[in-house]
């Protein structure tokens with residue numbers, strides 16, 4: 001039996017877009033008889049109290065998960081082990097570049113924009129000694145390919161760039177791409193459901209998973225929720241978290257109904273949605289969320305609407 005997961009970053013409250021992705025991850029896992037695991041990605045931007053609030057909101061909309069909630073901050077030895085493994089195989093190199101250095105160096109001919117230009121890949125030991133005194137080093141993967149193909153339930157075969165990406169930041173924190181791959185591998189996760197803003201990072205992660213000897217998971221990158229301006233939904237859009245909705249008299253069950261409705265699924269319960277869930281019938285367009293009561297009021301008052 002494989003497993004799916006939801007992996008929120010505890011940087012603030014979850015909004016309807018995040019909760020909708022969580023519902024989808026749950027539906028994908030449960031409809032394929034997988035376990036559903038919860039992992040808090042708190043290596044970066046963790047805010048005090050946010051984790052408790054997020055987990056309470058996930059429970060409030062009726063989601064359940066298997067086993068204990070896992071925290072990345074408790075798993076540093078696992079990440080170190082993976083880095084040691086890669087280092088011992090000469091698959092890492094020290095990089096002293098700033099973002100600006102990388103932007104100014106430009107990419108190699110035919111390389112995708114933003115791709116690491118390889119500045120530090122082949123420095124001599126004495127060059128490294130000198131650079132180390134200027135700036136702490138990040139560790140990058142010495143990639144042996146330039147692209148990799150993943151399989152996505154919604155996007156089919158997706159081929160994307162694999163460059164010499166960072167696996168350990170220069171502040172000593174494991175990079176997102178490394179932590180995610182190690183966690184998914186160590187937790188036996190073979191189904192990754194998440195927002196389609198992460199589709200372009202899947203080939204890097206899948207390549208790294210293969211290097212570390214893990215089974216590459218199957219993916220489902222689902223459409224995001226957008227605000228009325230077509231931008232990614234955010235808390236400042238108002239009435240998009242369970243807390244904000246409660247102030248307008250909208251409870252968690254009604255919020256869940258709105259999310260299930262946006263997925264063209266039965267709105268009465270998660271089990272009713274699960275009974276008919278079929279990934280091939282999911283909407284492929286983003287969910288534009290415009291039911292902010294304040295916004296409606298402003299629109300009614302606008303001169304052109306009088």
Ligand SMILES: [Zn+2]
Pocket residue numbers: 094095096097118119120121
């Ligand atoms: Zn560099």
